[in-house]
Amino acid sequence: MAVVVAVAPEQRVFVASQWQLMWWRFRKHKLAVASGVVVLGFYLVVLGADFLAYADPDVSEAQRSLMPPQRVYWFDGWQFGPYVHGFKGARDPQTFKRVYVADPSVKVPIRFFAEGFEYRFLGLIPTTRHLIGVDGGLDASQTIFLLGTDVQGRDLWSRLMYGTRISLTIGLLGVTASLVLGVVLGGLSGFYGGVTDTIIQRTIEILRSIPTIPLWMGLAAALPRDWSILQVYFAITIIISLLGWTELARVVRGRFLAMREEDFVVSARLVGCTELRTIFVHMVPSFMSHIIAATTLALPAMIISETSLSFLGLGLRPPAISWGVLLQQAQNVQTVAISPWLMLPALPVIVAVMAFNFLGDGLRDAADPYGR
Amino acid sequence: MTREPLLSVRNLKTYFIQDEGLVKAVDGVSFDVAEGVTLGIVGESGCGKSVTARSILRIVDRPGRIVEGEIHFRRPSANGGPGRTVDLATLEPNGAEMRAIRGAEIALIFQEPMSSFSPVHTIGSQIVEAIRLHQPGGRREARDKTIELLRRVGVSSPEERVDQLSNQLSGGMRQRAMIAMALSCHPTLLIADEPTTALDVTTQTQILELMRQLQQEDGMAIMLITHDLGVIATMATDVAVMYLGRVVEQAPVDAIFHAPLHPYTRALLRSIPRIRSRARLVPIAGAVPHPYDRPTGCPFHPRCAEFKAGTCDRQEPRLTRIGDHHTVSCFLYE
Amino acid sequence: MSQVRRTPRNRTLRSRLTVALVLGALTVAVAAVALAQGKNALIGKLEGPEVVTDAAKIPKAFKEAPQLAELVKAGKLPPVAERIGQDPLVIKPLKEIGKYGGTWRAGFTGPADFWNGFRCCSGPDHLMFWDYTGDKVMPNLARGLEMQDGGKTWLLQLRRGMKWSDGKPFTADDFVFWFEDVYRNKDLVPTPSATLAINGKQGVIEKADTYTVRYRFPEAYYMFPDVLAGSTDLAGQMFGYRAMGGFAPAHYMKQFHPKYAGQAEVDKKAKDEKFDSWVRLFLAKNDWARNPDLPVLSAWKTVTPINTPTWTLERNPYSVFVDTAGNQLPYIDKVVLTLAENLEVINLRAIAGEYDYASRHMDLGKLPVFIENQVKGNYKVYLDPGDYGGDMIIKFNLNYDADPEIARWFNTADFRRALSLGVDRDQINETFWLGTGTPGSVVPVDSNKYNPGPQYRKLWSTLDVKKANEMLDKLGLGKKDAQGYRLRADGKGRLRIEIMTLGGQFVQYTQIAEMIREQWKKIGIDLQVQEVERSLALKRTEANEQQLGAWNNDGSEHLFTFPLHVFPFELAAVASSGPLYVKWFHSAGAQGKEPEPRMKELMEKWKKAFGVPEKERIQLGKDIWKIAAEEVYIIGVVGMGPASMGVRVVKNNMGNIPSRQYNSPDGKTPGISRPATFFWKN
């Protein structure tokens, strides 16, 4: 590296805060920046799931079973007026498939901020308004199915919205939990070293040496099955995080080992700060950035774990709705063969996982250009 | 001095274009290196010495690039007569010709002897590679040559060393091996970038001694980059003083030490201990300004003792010739 | 043939277009009619092979498979006539006399899937067995069954000269050995089987002569023939791994029995084969599916066992089955069941035509995919609806006591009825049975001899939200909360009911329950769906923790041999309508809880039926179903559907395939269609 360039950043440390520096480096990673936006978008969905959904995700109707995604016509004549056609459906006596034919004569106009089922916006404001909908809301004879319906005739789009909410919050909770574990244990391990370190490191190694699936099955099976969906939901996050913290702990420990002897820590010790204080007031903040990066990178794992757990029938199970549940219900031959749209929930999973990865990489590169 | 110089750099500008801003690492450097002589380049760290060296070899890392200027280098001809001169600045950095010159005709030794060898290849293999790259002959031959070279640069029991990893060698040994590699193809110009900075004093002198001796044997020119005037005094025939990416003064070594013209040069000389002089040390006032915000006018004016308000901070001084071998850029001499 | 190569994309496209045309005219009503037609397209008329009992029709000369003939020539095997004996079991093939040869490929899911092989390949080896209607008991391995002194004694005639697959004679001694040394050995059989008892009193098995076995019971046991015919503990070697079966190859099994081989010897044997005890060893050796050396009586015998990646069975050279032309059965040489790691794979392989005949594990939900690939896979799809009333039933646990309020309602007939009226069965039928099932109560198909009459199919089993609401209001559940759910009478908030379902079954109980949850919203009932894992379900029913339980009542078409989904009969049930009643029933009132009058009446009628002649029994059966339908102890949702093992995929060139067969575990379907008569046309 040319001397000058090497000099440049350090020079600026005096003027620029660590965060500004991170931001500068982060900006370089275009993909990460873009991913950041995507992630933001996802969490907006989490907040506004019930607003974006236009149908009650649980309402089933045999006569709408396995309806393919409806085509949206944006212009009615010349002026903007999105609508979909009415549909007639029946089971084909020969193929036993349900077939739907559009009835061009029936136009179902899509209304914005339309009346629909009741919910509390952000869990506070009770309302019946939804981003889109049809006249007459739920009781309407004709409705819209942007992404089609599942076997029970439930609207996939709406279910996807709710699924996103659950899956992404699960991820977040899980990460938070493992973050706490990771920082505390990793911190202790790195700060004290010696016996503490060995013990914690062994634990980590053991945890990592046991194939995850049996661990999941064991733990998941151990928790009472008569728990309510909510309890299961939390239990699952805890389980996932119980296995998720090791990576974070490793990062934190590494940092600690690096910093243990650094002046400001030593001085903090000298002025007689209690050790915990030293750790959490002086050391942790100094590598927040790394923790954030590591956390972001842990999220995709959480999401994937959630889907895998559901696949094994251990995670959230219906009537709960999550990405995992939706995918698990799409995990059969007939879906692939005759109702492929039910596999759409895989898309947000893919996008989210990648977005979080790139964001995380970007953050990490920014946090320390040489860091692993 | 009738023959044109071996290397003549004219108004070289190497900039680093970064998000944080433009860094003018080298900003219009000009100097000559005559055959067989040693040109010392001095300046505080961050004044663009190394970048200049890398610019000449065309191995400046991204995002740095040469934005202006010429680097005329006279390539040796087969018959020893005056060879053809090329402008390195115009060559393709990784083109065939540049690569033919790099390593073979212009060699580089630099600062970190610790890490300048690959940790996973044997010293030998790395030198052999260089030799076989530029010279005909088989592996066997190259290997013998390598052992020969190592012996010549004073590496003890080269037969074993050849097959050792760099981390098995002491710093001094490594630097010797480094030199061996640099000399492996008999370059006409050797660029030594702070070759001794990382070494302890005794090894320093040994290495310098070695270099001088080798120069006499091979008659190559050396471009010695350092911030250590002591080294300059012992090694250089000519000296170029750099400040903030510019050459502020160039002259024969005696002239620099006994009749320095540029205020910065004088300041430098005052800042170093001298044997047999009671004069107390005067550090240079202030610190090297940050490359992002280089001062207007003469870059040195904020720290200059003879600062003339109105001129120094307005116009930029030109490089003016005082006597046939002495050039300086300062308004005092315009 | 161009169709074969068409990619699914434009195929569906094409069908869309055609359908578009079709539907242009069709109203949904018309579509419904078309649906009925569609049903007929796949559901043929019930048919099957018959056992020939008329002495005149019994062939005198026998033919055998070429490879066996070779062995005979080589002197490695006695002539076919000797092997079969004097009294062959003659089966009139459904359509034609077949030809020998070929392999039958199918799949299985692991050692737990042993039913698979018994259904296809055991013959079946029941002593008596059902005719193809599943209604009439016919002689099978036994030549006949004779009732004496009013049903207390039964004489079983064996077939003279009949042999085990190792050539040793099959005689009354094999029954006595089983009874004395296996069945009565406490280590092997800790609990005597109910099937060998009448009114809880055990019977005995004796040797009358070499070819006659005598069963003596303290009381009249008119049901005995059905018991021998059904898939019970006395039904051949299937349950040999549990020391059951009614007989066992004495000459072979003795070497693993301490009484004959000596304790030290059998312990040593067990140790050598890494078994924990001689009992394990003995049971392993007596396992039809796991021990290739075990002498058997079935049409095919295991050659590579079920606990390996492929379960292979080959023709039994001593098979007593012959066709009307005197050809020793089976026609097909070999049955190869390959291990499939999961159900999707097994279905996909069937879809791809990698199996020659498959009905077990075939998923009704995939019916369109099966049909779509018929040509490509060179197979035909048949549907075999069951005769039982409920492919899905919902059991009220009448003994639930953890919550008095809930308990009270569960024991209120009108509450149960109202809930049943709140189920929109047509929706469920259309969604999960693709319209192939029959919505209605729990009573079996109208043709079943115990069916009380067509009106009982609809009784309390048609959607009537209005009436349901009225009934619930009348019961005092009138108050509702903001969401429109009914409030508990004891003022402890919303009346919340739990239903326990199992995942990964032939029927998608969880999803159906979810749909019912939505439907019950309309009658203000808040249903909580809980999918649990199998063994947990069992624990919870036994522990009386279940409120509602979802399962199916397949087998209940044989009311008396398979009663556990009619009234609380077994503790170990994945869904129970009253574990305490079970205890009461089996302890003759000593333990458990005395059932409410009508349930008690039902139970007593059932018990009684075993001791009375068939005519009376049939009446009792009708009464039992009447009570069941009127009291709605169990909600029937959709029944007589092909959901469990009713989707049948058969290669086009397989012969003697019935267009519809009797589908029931008791009939060991397809056993009831005598797979020994299936053959390869070419």
Add this chain to the structure above:
Amino acid sequence: MLAYIGRRVLLAIFTVWAISVLSFVIIQLPPGDYVTSYIAQMASSGSVVSEEEAQALRLQYGLGQPIYVQYAKWMRQVLVGNFGMSMEWRRPVTDVIGERLWLTIAVSVAALLLTWVLALPIGIYSAVRQYSAGDYLATFIGFIGLAVPNFLLALVILYLGFILFNAHIGGLFSPEFQDAAWSGARAWDLLKHLPIPALILGLAGTAQQIRIMRANLLDELRKPYVVTARSKGLSEVRVILRYPVRVALNPFASTIGYTLPYIVSGSIIVSLVLGLPTVGPLLLKALIAQDMFLAGTIVLMLGVMTVIGTLVSDILLVWVDPRIRLEET
């Protein structure tokens, strides 16, 4: 160095022991035992197991005793190489696992190789051309594998394979080779079946490897010896490949130790969907049926593989790359 290895080996042994305990406990976690699930299985197929019979079974399987007794008993057997009887398969565990183990390893190795074939070039490229469009594209492709839910992907590929190419459904052998004796033909048949599972499995691991490679290389690229190499006049490609890549490969290659076991345990779900005769589905079934010796053995096996793998990698790392400070590994 020797001291270091010695210490590590001791630790490893301890870890293995801990794993054996933990795995045993995990399997006991779910309510009930094998007999319960056996009874349930019978019940759902209509036949009935009485209380007494259940008790008898428990006795025979020794399920009655407290868990530590069972553990001790098992361990005693294991130490003499007898992993006990599989309750569901009613065969010695070792027989049941038998060939599956080798097939599992075959699949995993194939996956690993594939991972590298993908990860190396991508990693190198995206490090050398950091933040270039190519970098983004390459990493993007590399990460798709990580993101796609592989059980769904597996099913789709399975179906398309049949629809488009009439491929044999699932498994690792064509029916005729299913349980033929090992032969050239069978091996070839296996090879033909490997790519798809390998691909699905490999894709998942690629991203991680890309990360490692990229990061390592980014570090190395900054080292002076690269400049040295350049200043020799080597062509850029040769400079990169011969020096920084070569050095970056060390830590990378040393990851093989634990990557392999991770792939093995990661392959469970995919193997199930693809119906591969590997230990994966076996383990799942065993866990569901609470067939504790079988499940326990497999878990233990995977655990030991990982421990040994990690140990090997660490030692490898220290060995190939003396710069690493021992106490940090």
